[in-house]
Amino acid sequence: MIHKDIEIEALVTNFPFSVKYLMEKGIRCIACGESIWGTLEEAAKEKGFDDAAIQTFVKEMNELAAKSEIKVKSPEKKVDVKPLRPN
Numbered sequence: 001m002i003h004k005d006i007e008i009e010a011l012v013t014n015f016p017f018s019v020k021y022l023m024e025k026g027i028r029c030i031a032c033g034e035s036i037w038g039t040l041e042e043a044a045k046e047k048g049f050d051d052a053a054i055q056t057f058v059k060e061m062n063e064l065a066a067k068s069e070i071k072v073k074s075p076e077k078k079v080d081v082k083p084l085r086p087n
Helices: 008-014 017-025 040-046 051-073
Strands: none
Touching: 008 017, 008 040, 017 051, 040 051
């Protein structure tokens, strides 16, 4: 579960999609290689986001995480491939 107090390192490690999501929101330092310490809330506030925006980030990223879990858990579709017979 993602929350505003999640450490950036844990967020990026456990939810790789969060890097792209936050970059799109203007929190680019996560992907540029600059060391980032602290929480999601601290990183967002550093970039000028308020509490409402941070709550939205948390909500949307949890929704994305839930969707990605569904994809991972759904069974693979198997395709029956029959060998070609020479004519």
